[in-house]
Ligand code: KG4
């Protein structure tokens with residue numbers, strides 16, 4: 001890997017300022033300034049707050065990543081940054097900083113599709129991961145099933161028609177008084193709960209690859225209000241486990257619908273929701289049953305990070321796809 005290019009990856013599409021230095025599959029440094037505290041009191045990510053926090057964090061994070069990697073900026077072969085999708089103000093901070101840095105250093109600049117970054121995350125820890133694969137991408141902003149045919153050739157088979165899976169975790173956790181972000185809170189609360197204690201609905205059963213999560217929140221609210229009125233509220237761990245099960249069930253079922261339809265031998269995942277322990281266990285169970293390989297990044301590489309952006313940036317650099325200076329961020333960038 002030592003002749004692979006040395007890449008700085010910058011990720012600021014949402015609420016984490018992620019910066020990494022990567023060479024080949026080796027992460028020399030990966031640092032992160034999380035904004036969870038700044039958003040927690042609002043119960044969700046506030047775009048203006050996010051952009052301002054990136055402005056404060058971007059310079060120290062870039063310095064920290066270079067220092068931890070033991071690399072001087074003039075040794076970099078390229079600078080990559082997330083171009084979209086994401087919050088436009090947040091994207092602009094990292095993208096503009098990275099672009100200015102590349103310009104000053106005289107190195108190529110690569111604007112990366114955030115979702116392609118997630119597709120490259122499994123490869124950072126497992127060099128054997130190669131398409132064709134079905135990849136489940138689920139986070140606070142997106143829920144998609146992607147058929148990665150080759151690197152660079154992706155078909156989005158299905159996505160959510162309303163809320164993303166992480167958004168459902170966050171909204172329901174907020175209603176249950178579990179705080180923000182809701183995914184990890186429900187994951188923890190569900191530990192001692194019975195997932196079969198309550199059966200919440202699984203939406204869009206008639207569509208093989210699409211998701212809908214907004215109705216789940218309504219049914220949890222209705223269920224708990226009725227239970228409260230009749231003084232029969234179930235234990236919190238049971239509610240958390242049942243909510244988690246409803247989300248995990250559809251994510252797993254639809255991923256394996258795509259595996260069955262395409263006949264691929266590999267399944268992968270990315271996005272914060274893939275840190276969920278029940279989801280990881282159920283994906284593994286199904287992968288074993290189907291006899292396919294499962295490639296899940298460790299939780300720190302499931303959530304947004306600079307290393308995955310550097311990895312996707314390297315792929316684009318090797319194809320000669322340097323981003324022209326006049327190309328700006330695109331908050332609604334779409335894979336494929
Ligand atoms: O990928 P990510 O860090 O940022 C976005 O692009 O959105 O994902 C954040 C989302 C949040 O909605 C959070 O609640 C969810 O991922 N999440 C989880 C877990 N950890 C993070 N959801 C379920 N279980 C978890 N353990």
Ligand code: ZN
Pocket residue numbers: 114118139271272303304
């Ligand atoms: Zn993401």
